[in-house]
Amino acid sequence: MSKRDRTIYWTGFGVVLALLILAPFMLPEFWKRFLTEILIWGLLAMSSDVLIGYTGMVSFGHSAFFGLGMYGAAAAILIVSPPQLVLAVIFGLVAAAAVSVFVAYFSTRLREIYFAITTLIFSQIFYVIIFTWTELTGGENGLTFKRPELGIPGLWSTPFTTETLHWFVLAVVTASYLILRRITQSPFGMVLQSIRENEARTRAIGYPVERYKIVAVMLSGLFAGLAGVLYAVQNRFVAPDFVFFLVSGEAVIFNLMGGIGTLVGPILGAGAFLLLREVFSRLLTEHYLIPVGIIFIAMVIFLPQGMLGFMRRWLNR
């Protein structure tokens, strides 16, 4: 990246970030929450971009990581009283990490379509467990709880408002973006990209491909779990529906719409998808998925690079 490119990149980054910080002052209440939601789904999609865009593995199991993050956060909030935000994050991440170790170990032995199917089946296993273990998880109805307060345990705390929640989510998502960007551009990330380009050659050079894949799935699962924690905190309830594989499918849709391998693309894709959904659900009530699905099919056929695909090389320098 030349010096000039770097200036342009960070200026663009700063402008978008500043707009997102200032957004709550300019938007009505409904759209404030909507923007926060876009950021959370964007984080989920960004986490799966590490696999789709950088390692070349399409996961249909991210709902498991996302959902376990949600249920982990819910457990912390319901067990500890008064609820602690830090504990919710830790519990959620531990739950997602545990699941992703399990999934990563088994699914990374398989390639391409078989990887996709295996991750899908794993997420369905967790769905069935959560759905049927009613005493612990509330079964089909899920669990509701109070939102924890923003703060540092023992020092200071204040209840979330719509604005502070937005800023908190924005801070987490921005930090995740910077971390993931750093990781994907590190030597480790380069190995992942070389697995995407040519797995056999990467192995021939001497990299332990399986180990890299396992770490990639775990990393991705961890950030998906973080998105789950944020979603649980925002919505104050968890339900098995979020573990169902359709959520994973949506994460893949976000990636395709925004542009894989760009990290910010999936956030844009999530925004575009949720906006389309909002517009069409006002026109067509619950049948919004018909036009949205058709747009998605058309995008896969005609624009597989997504909306930010033209910037892909530039964003990764």
Added chain:
Amino acid sequence: MIPWDLIVIQTVNGIVTGMILALVASGLTLIFGIMDVVNFAHGELFMLGAYMGVIVLAATGNFWLALVLSVLIVALLGAALQIVTLRPLLGRDPLMTILVTFGISLVLQNYALWQFGPVARKIQEPFSGRFQLFYLEYPYYRLLIAALSAAIIGGFWLFLKYGKFGIWIRATTQDRLMAQAMGIPVPLVLTVSFAIGAGMAAASGVLFGPLVGVNHIMGLDWVLKAFIVVVVGGMGNLGGSVLAAIFISLLEAYASIWVSPAQAVIASFIVLILTLLFRPTGLFVPTPK
């Protein structure tokens, strides 16, 4: 203590659902084997088949006519879907086809919800004879489903083995490029194969309709199960799929003696994972050396 009567009943049940599952899965495995397309929309074709059955049955009152017409309509729809969405993707990453068929499944599912509403419809059994199976009045219709599914799969197998078009299909599965060089109209073969797979899904939808209600999400369960069957049986392997379908349905049927049917699904998930780990080419084919 082993409940023998329950085991016999569950064996019959397992074979009946196993045969329907085999019918769904053979369409899926045909489509996968010939074009590397993982058809996420297969469950929706099953569901649409069942709805077409409901409509034709309401209009004509004849179950068998409903079965035939529904198969033809869904096969035509399948051909249209293949031409519009999958043909442009030929030669691209097979993962793209997963995404497109996933999109199709969302559209079809919501279309069905829009068109037919959330209330489950019922298909009347063509005849309602029953026989005594321990303490149960077991309907003959269920046995007939199993027999019909077996007949359709058998006919399909004969078609693949001896029919001219079947031979084209097998040739295209083995080597698409070489088949094209030999003058086989490969694009047509692909479209027709997709249509046949769709038609088989529709047939199983109509046959299965009388056992449960017909609603817009009934395809979801089946597509997941059919995926498991296709992977366990070996992708693109018809005989393996049939065996795997019966094996998995029996396993689930026995498991649901002790746990709830919702949890019994986990048994087949575990079979799938073990298969993928130890015999990734499928349980019923020799592992290539």
